[in-house]
Amino acid sequence: MADDETPSQTQESSTAREFSANGTSMSTTDVEAKLDKGNIEEAESSLRERLSLNSEEARTLLGRLEYQRGNVEAALRVLDGIDLQAAIQKLQPSSQQAARLVLEGVYLKVKSLQKLGKFAEAAQDCTNILDAVGRIFPQGIPDAQVESKLQEMISKAVELLPELLKQAGKYQEAMAAYRRVLLNPRNLDNDCCGRIQKAFAVFLLHSGLEAGPPSLGAQADGAYVPKNNLEEAILLLLVLMRKIHHGDIQWDPSVLDHLMYALSLCSQTPVLSKQLEELKPGVFHRTERWNLLALCCSGVGQNKAAMNLLRKSLHINERPNDLTALLLAAKICSEDSQLAAEGVGYAQRAVDNAKGVDEHLKGVGLRMLGLCLGKQAKVSSSDFERSRLQNEALKSLDSALSFEQDNPDIIFELGAHYAEQRNLNAALRFAKKYIDITGGSVMKGWRLLALILSAQQRFAEAEVVIDAALDETGKWEQGPLLRLKAKLKVSQSRPMEAIETYRYLLALVQAQRKSFGPMKIDSQVEDDKVKEFEVWYGLAALYSSLSHWKDVEVCVKKAREMKQYSAELVHTEGFMHQERGEIQEALASYINASLLDPFYVPSKVWIGALLSKLGSNSLPVARTLLSDALRIEPTNRKAWYHLGMVHKDDGRLADAIDCLQAASMLEESDPVENFRSIL
Amino acid sequence: MSSSNPGSPSATAPSSSSASSFSSKAHSCIQALSSILSTVPSSVSSSSSLLHDPTVSSQISTLLRDPDSGSGDNNLCRWLYDTFHSPDPELKLVVLRFVPIVAGIYLSRIALRKSLAGFEAILLALYAHETTARDGQPISVNVPDLTQPSIYHEAKSSVKTQATELNLAVISPTLEPHGTMRSSRRARIVGVALELYYSKISQMPVSSKLEFCEFCDIWATGIQNKPSSSSSSKQKTILLPWELLQPSLRILGHCLLGAHKSKKLYEAASIATKSLYERSLHDIDAKAILATSSLLRLEKMALDPKLNVDHTEIDMSLAL
Numbered sequence: 001m002a003d004d005e006t007p008s009q010t011q012e013s014s015t016a017r018e019f020s021a022n023g024t025s026m027s028t029t030d031v032e033a034k035l036d037k038g039n040i041e042e043a044e045s046s047l048r049e050r051l052s053l054n055s056e057e058a059r060t061l062l063g064r065l066e067y068q069r070g071n072v073e074a075a076l077r078v079l080d081g082i083d084l085q086a087a088i089q090k091l092q093p094s095s096q097q098a099a100r101l102v103l104e105g106v107y108l109k110v111k112s113l114q115k116l117g118k119f120a121e122a123a124q125d126c127t128n129i130l131d132a133v134g135r136i137f138p139q140g141i142p143d144a145q146v147e148s149k150l151q152e153m154i155s156k157a158v159e160l161l162p163e164l165l166k167q168a169g170k171y172q173e174a175m176a177a178y179r180r181v182l183l184n185p186r187n188l189d190n191d192c193c194g195r196i197q198k199a200f201a202v203f204l205l206h207s208g209l210e211a212g213p214p215s216l217g218a219q220a221d222g223a224y225v226p227k228n229n230l231e232e233a234i235l236l237l238l239v240l241m242r243k244i245h246h247g248d249i250q251w252d253p254s255v256l257d258h259l260m261y262a263l264s265l266c267s268q269t270p271v272l273s274k275q276l277e278e279l280k281p282g283v284f285h286r287t288e289r290w291n292l293l294a295l296c297c298s299g300v301g302q303n304k305a306a307m308n309l310l311r312k313s314l315h316i317n318e319r320p321n322d323l324t325a326l327l328l329a330a331k332i333c334s335e336d337s338q339l340a341a342e343g344v345g346y347a348q349r350a351v352d353n354a355k356g357v358d359e360h361l362k363g364v365g366l367r368m369l370g371l372c373l374g375k376q377a378k379v380s381s382s383d384f385e386r387s388r389l390q391n392e393a394l395k396s397l398d399s400a401l402s403f404e405q406d407n408p409d410i411i412f413e414l415g416a417h418y419a420e421q422r423n424l425n426a427a428l429r430f431a432k433k434y435i436d437i438t439g440g441s442v443m444k445g446w447r448l449l450a451l452i453l454s455a456q457q458r459f460a461e462a463e464v465v466i467d468a469a470l471d472e473t474g475k476w477e478q479g480p481l482l483r484l485k486a487k488l489k490v491s492q493s494r495p496m497e498a499i500e501t502y503r504y505l506l507a508l509v510q511a512q513r514k515s516f517g518p519m520k521i522d523s524q525v526e527d528d529k530v531k532e533f534e535v536w537y538g539l540a541a542l543y544s545s546l547s548h549w550k551d552v553e554v555c556v557k558k559a560r561e562m563k564q565y566s567a568e569l570v571h572t573e574g575f576m577h578q579e580r581g582e583i584q585e586a587l588a589s590y591i592n593a594s595l596l597d598p599f600y601v602p603s604k605v606w607i608g609a610l611l612s613k614l615g616s617n618s619l620p621v622a623r624t625l626l627s628d629a630l631r632i633e634p635t636n637r638k639a640w641y642h643l644g645m646v647h648k649d650d651g652r653l654a655d656a657i658d659c660l661q662a663a664s665m666l667e668e669s670d671p672v673e674n675f676r677s678i679l
Numbered sequence: 680m681s682s683s684n685p686g687s688p689s690a691t692a693p694s695s696s697s698a699s700s701f702s703s704k705a706h707s708c709i710q711a712l713s714s715i716l717s718t719v720p721s722s723v724s725s726s727s728s729l730l731h732d733p734t735v736s737s738q739i740s741t742l743l744r745d746p747d748s749g750s751g752d753n754n755l756c757r758w759l760y761d762t763f764h765s766p767d768p769e770l771k772l773v774v775l776r777f778v779p780i781v782a783g784i785y786l787s788r789i790a791l792r793k794s795l796a797g798f799e800a801i802l803l804a805l806y807a808h809e810t811t812a813r814d815g816q817p818i819s820v821n822v823p824d825l826t827q828p829s830i831y832h833e834a835k836s837s838v839k840t841q842a843t844e845l846n847l848a849v850i851s852p853t854l855e856p857h858g859t860m861r862s863s864r865r866a867r868i869v870g871v872a873l874e875l876y877y878s879k880i881s882q883m884p885v886s887s888k889l890e891f892c893e894f895c896d897i898w899a900t901g902i903q904n905k906p907s908s909s910s911s912s913k914q915k916t917i918l919l920p921w922e923l924l925q926p927s928l929r930i931l932g933h934c935l936l937g938a939h940k941s942k943k944l945y946e947a948a949s950i951a952t953k954s955l956y957e958r959s960l961h962d963i964d965a966k967a968i969l970a971t972s973s974l975l976r977l978e979k980m981a982l983d984p985k986l987n988v989d990h991t992e993i994d995m996s997l998a999l
Contacts, residue, residue, distance in 0.1 A: 021999035028997070057999060068995045104993070111993055153993070160991040166938045171881065183830060195990060197831070206937040208880035216830065224829040230820045230850070238825055239832045254980050257973040261932065264970035265925055266848035268822050272969075292969075299965040324960060324968065331963045364961055406901070408918060409962075438918055439789035441862035472862035474855070 017068070019061055021051040028065055035066065040078055056082050060105045072112045079109045088132045099136060100150045103129055107153055110160065119168035126161045130154070155192045162196070166203065174203065175211040182236075183214070194249040197236045198258075204233035205262060234262050238275075245278050269296035287312075287319040294328060303332045307339070314346065323358055326350035330368035333375075340375035347372050363403030367410050370396035374417055386634065393417060408437045412445060416678050419452050420635070422669045427452050440472045443480065448678050450484055455671035459492045462672075476512055479505060479531050483538050487672040495546055502539045509535050533562035540572050549576055567597035574606065583610060601636055604629040609642040612649065622646050633674075637666035701767040705729065708762055708770060715754045716742070726769035730776060731884050740890065743780050749788065749798040756797025763804050771808075776887045778805070778876040782869050783894030786917045789865070799860040805872040810854040818851040850925070866922045873926035880933055885941045888934050892947035895927055899954035919958065921966070928970050931955070935978055949978055 017028040034043040040062070047058040059082045066075035087102045106129050113122035133154055158181050165174035178200040185193045204211060210229055226232035237259040243249045256275065263272045273296040276289055284292070290313035297306035310329040314320050326346045333343025350365035370393045377389035397414050404410060415430030431449040438445055446469035453462035466485045470478055482505040489498035513528045536559035543551040553576075556569050563569075574589030587610055593603035608625040611618040626643040629636060644659030705726040712729075713719045716738045723732045742748060742755050749756065759781070763774040785798040824846065828834040851874060857864055880888070896902075901916035934948035952974050959967035980986050 017997060019997050025998075051999075053999070061997060061999065064995050064997055067993075068997070101999070107993055111991070156991045156993065163991070171938075192990070202936060203938065206933045206935075208877065208933045208937060210878075214830065222828065224823050224827050226821070226823075226829075228820070231823070234820070235823050235829055236831060238823065239829075242825055242832070254977055254986075257977050257980075260973040261928075261970050261977070263822070264966045264973070265928060266820050266822065266850050267966060268846070268848045269966065269969065271822050271846075295965045295969050299969065327960070327963050328965065360957065361960060364963065368963075406916065437790055439862055439865070441789075441865050441918065443863060474857070474861055474864045476855075477863055 017065065019047065019051060019065075021053060021057070021061070024051050026050050031062070031065065032069070035062065035071075035074065035078075040081065044081075056087060056105070057101060060101055060108075063105065063108050067108055067112060072115045075112045076109060076116070079105060079112070085128075088128065100153075103132065103150070104153055107157060110157070110164075114160075114164060114167070119164050120170070123161060123164035123168050123170070123173075126157055126164055129157050130161065151187055155188055158188065159192055159196055159199075162203075163199065171207055171209050172211075175200075175209075178203070179211075179214050183216070190243065190248045191250075194240060194243060194252075197240055198252070198255060201233045201236040201240070202258060204229040204236070205258060230262060230266070234259070234266075237262065241275050241278075251279075251283055264299065267300065269299040270302075272296050287322070291322065291325050294325065298328060298332065303335070307332055321349065321353045323350060323353050323361060326353065327361065327364060327368060330365070330372060334368055334371035335375075337375045337379045340372045340379070343372035344369065344376060363400045363407065363410075366396050366400035366403065367407070367413070370394070370400060370417075371413065374413075381631070383634070390417070390421060394421075406437065408434055408442075411437065412442075412448070415448055415452075416675065419448065419455070419671075419675045419678075422455070422635070422666070424452055424456050424669055428456075440469070443469065443473060443477060444678055446472075447480060447484060448675075450488070451671040451673060451675060451678065454488060454491065455669045455675075457668070459488050463488045463492075475508065479509065479534070482508070483534065484673060486538065486542065490542060490545065491672055495542065498542055499539070502535060502542065506532075506535045506539070529562045533559050533566070536562065537566075537568050537572070540569070544572055544575055544579075547579060549580070552576055565596055567593040567600040567603065570596060571600065571603050571606075574603070578606070578610070586610065599632055601629045601633045601639070604632075605636065605639045605642060608639070608646070612642060612646045616649070619646055619650050623650075633676075635666055635675075637663045637670060640666060701726070701769070704765050704767050705770060708758075708765065708773075711758055711761075715758055726767055726773060730769065730773050730882075733886065736776070736884070736886055739777060740780055743777065743784060747793070749785060749793065749795040751794060751796030751800070753797040756801060760797075760800050760804055763801065763808075772879060772882055774801070775805075775876055775879055776883055778872055779887060779891035779894055782872055783890070783897065786865075786869060786923075787894075787897065789917070802868055802872050803857065803860060805875055806854075806857060806868045809871050809875050810856055813854060815854045815856070817849050817853045819847045819849045822846045822848055866918070866920045870922040870926050873923070873930065877926055877929050877933070880930060885939070885944050888930075888944055889947050891930055892934055892944070892951040895931060895951040896947075896954045898923075898927075899951070899958040916958070919962070921964075924955075924964075924967055928955070928967075928974075932974060935974055936981070952978070 017032075018025045019028060019031070020026075031043045031046060034040075034046065043062055044055065044058045047053060047061060048055065051058075053061070059078055063075045063079040066072075066078055082105060088106070106125055110122045110125045110129070113119075113125065162174045162177040162181075165171075165177055178196065181188070181196060182193075182200060185196075188196070207229075211232065213227060214225065214232075216225065224235070226235050237255055240249070240252075240255045241259065244251055244255065256279075259275065260272055263269055273293055276284075276293055276296070279289070290309045294306040294309040294313070297303070297309065307329065310325055310332075312318065313322065314325055314329060319325070327350050330343045330347040330350055333339040333346065347365055347369035351362060351369060354360075354362035354365050373389050373393035373396060377386045377393060380386040380389055394414070394417055397410060397417065401407070401410050401414065411430050412434045415427050415434060418424075418427035418430065428449075431445065431452055434442075434445045435449060440446065446465060450462040450465045450469070453459075453465060463485060466481055466488065469481050470485075473481060482501055486498040486501040486505070489495070489501060509528070509532045513532060536555045540552050540555035540559060543549075543555060552572065556572055559566070559569055570589050570593040574586045574593060577583075577589060578586035587607065590603040590607045590610070593600055594607065604625045608622040608629065611625070612622040623643065623646050626639050626646065629639040630643065633639070640659050640663035644656045644663060647653070647656035647659060702725060706724070708726075709719060709723055709729060712735070716735065718734065718738070720732060720734055723729050723735060729735060739755065747753070759774050759777065762770050765771065781798055781801055785795055785802065788795060823829060825832065826834055851871075854871065857868060860868060876883070876891075898917050898919060931948055931952055934944050935952060952971055955967070956971035956975055959971050
């Protein structure tokens, strides 16, 4: 038997081709010449003579020659001369060699039709091959020698059929064909099966046509059956990844990428993390793996894990200048005041590295820098440090804005920062611009505007803003706006209306808790509890300001049902004691509140205030506590006021004047809710 | 001038499911359209020809891009709204075909304080349709755990868990009815319209998908690359929350990797994906970065001939 010639379709004349059969071989040159002149019959008879072949065998060889030469149409013409249909009908299980010949002839026709774009015809012929095989060899192919060659062709036909149906636009049939083979992949080798699974998964993901559930009959017992395209695709891709992990098939990056796409859409990136972790070392460079894992963690809020990975990958000996990693690290750090200083470093490096094609990310880096500096300012230990950092933060954000004039986030953040620094006119400008740019679709914008107006003592206008915001907000999100509205009414000395607003909000929150019953996930249940807690607590604070102590007690009790250990509630009880003249009980409550939450400022302030009235020995303690309160919340006017009184009682008049002046200025620009609640 | 109302519920249609009633509805629909457009070719006589006719689509697209197109009294918006309420599902497809351009122009014009009641009515109608069809329920996807056997693999699961711990991922949350367009719900409402569009995308003509890619690009970058547009080339980027981004990514995935043959669509999708990738870096949105970067890598791999060997190619032995 002569060796197979590798088909070389561009150099027809230069490769010496040879036919060989029945022990004889001949060169193809003459035959090629005849074919070029269109004399198929002559070519056929010449071949039959020289190699003792019958008509079908000769035509098959001629067809292959033309196919090899790239003359696909000619190949089809030659093959049309064989009545393949009849030949298929005549096949017996005994004549396996003949079967192979005929079926290969048909397969050649299929490939030729495919190359000519006649997909539907090709698909039909391909189906005929598979039907014939099923008919002739219902138990599989007996003869091992014939078996391997024929099996190879059958595998190709099985792999090709769904592709042809796809190319013919017959999507439903294609999906049925994929499923037929994959639900029962008896004789396919791992690679072939893997390729078909991948092709089907990609088709399920992107064809845009729902396949409908598979019809399974008895196969399904106990096994997981996917319900829609996305589920089926994810299942197939996970099965493929498992084969890769076990070494059954070769590493194929596209499988992971398809899975990454599908799982990101479902927000199921932790599943992706597991797959990445299982990959053998060397598939990805370690920093690439860490960065991908960090993205997966960050995508579902697992920030601590993400930071651990990013620290490794941004290490000086690894890839310290990777812009995506730097920006992600800076962003995570910007949300946590304990990490903010570290974040400043990453953000600065990001700004330095945003060059060339990445220059468009410079503004982003500057924004992150501004946010980190601002967060860092909140935990700084000295006033000097704090104001320096706040100024730096503002400068960075301004720089960022110059790169991205229309970036809504930067505009909002500038507004919030100016508001915290009580530069209310600048803050107002930015807050208005933010609402314009976002079309009023983001609640925090409305809240910021209302708070700024309230700080400017323009309560009526603030209420108008809140009403406009309520119009633009869906019912279930109105909570924070309604709370703000209630506080505005209190500031305008309309406590009864405030109580009405709270009542309405309470009804809303309770309705939300009861609706959407079983479909709720745990975090939503917790969320709802928090919302109801906030309402009861707000009502308690309101009644407390009106000295309706019985109502305060009821509200505190209700709030406690939602959240048992709360500094705010204990503090409220303390205030009740204080107003009733029960100073010892008040002090005890405030101290408990401080123990529950060491950062809860109002309790510290009142402990300081009460202690300062207990005699000169307590003044240093009071001063410490009040200073501590101011360290956490530098704009707390009550703290400044009481600190001023402590200084006065201790004889430090200059300090007292400073503090009282601060308190006075802050009172003129105090918002109804802390600006911190916005950022 | 108000057009007649072919899809109005008050029109008695006892045989509303019969084909002849549908074709008469299509006919009256096309009639109504002829009073709005300058030319409707005579070849357009059924709902499917209406869906695919390029003259009609390009006229409608041009009219929709008009600066005052979205207002409440706009004829075309009214026609689209009425057509969508027709019981004939093919006529609904005709309206769906224009979702990319309606959503695209609507979102780009939000900051301009124009009246957009016409567009809002259409989008709300689409949203209401989905809400009813899904009965408000969320759509979830189970991400399987391979320790349990499935129809495509075997596994030795030692513990027979009665209720398989389902790892349910919600890909489209619950739908509450919305009668008006509130700003805070805008992204969700448009997102649901896009989900509806995606569910029928295999029946959408290529021109519609091209429009989607164009608007995706604009949403991401704010820069309109069409030289034919008369308005200024810099538009504002829009906020891209996940509710908008996720359905957009599914549509783009189809345009980039689906089994269509249009080279033009492929290129447009490629540009849009790249823009969304850069936008996701800008917003430092981890999920979007993962999704868009994987699409870009897949696109590159699809073009690499070394990775696209045809394993079904036949061995061409000239020996018997």
